[in-house]
Amino acid sequence: AQSVTQLGSHVSVSEGALVLLRCNYSSSVPPYLFWYVQYPNQGLQLLLKYTTGATLVKGINGFEAEFKKSETSFHLTKPSAHMSDAAEYFCAVSGLSGGYNKLIFGAGTRLAVHP
């Protein structure tokens, strides 16, 4: 069965600083990995996804994530934080298990960006 662990329920960075949100997964099959973002009072939207191929994935708003199989990680980064990046970020894994493909989410990381 798949599972996702996001280290740090809250992360605070200064505007212009590096953003690093950590995600580790557990999967008995090759995983598909996703990052979703939830802005205040809005629904979830896809930020980026890894399926196959290139392990460094670029998403919207300057975010990227790297799939590292040896570390079972899929950390999300952005070189320079913007105030508008303040939101909740969810890592998710999907992979065939027990005959089902389903998205399993981590607990989320709330990102705060201060001036």
Next chain:
Amino acid sequence: GAGVSQSPSNKVTEKGKDVELRCDPISGHTALYWYRQRLGQGLEFLIYFQGNSAPDKSGLPSDRFSAERTGESVSTLTIQRTQQEDSAVYLCASSYGGNTEAFFGQGTRLTVV
């Protein structure tokens, strides 16, 4: 429709009453998920429908919770004899199945008083 539609957007109900939440997925999407998000917490998987296969109900927290889906269209999540701990936002998502991107609705905020 253009996106996943959920209704109602807000529901206040008295403890012990039954509630029914509705989800209209994106047309053509064979997979449909229900999740629960308690205040300040992550997404808790409830149930997953994929085409005509038997649904994965492994996330339903108790037998008070049930869900149905008509073919590859509308789904309803029913909570019987609601309790205060059922208060949460209930999110529906749909996708083409497999490992494709899931699109989320805006959710139904359920408050049990």
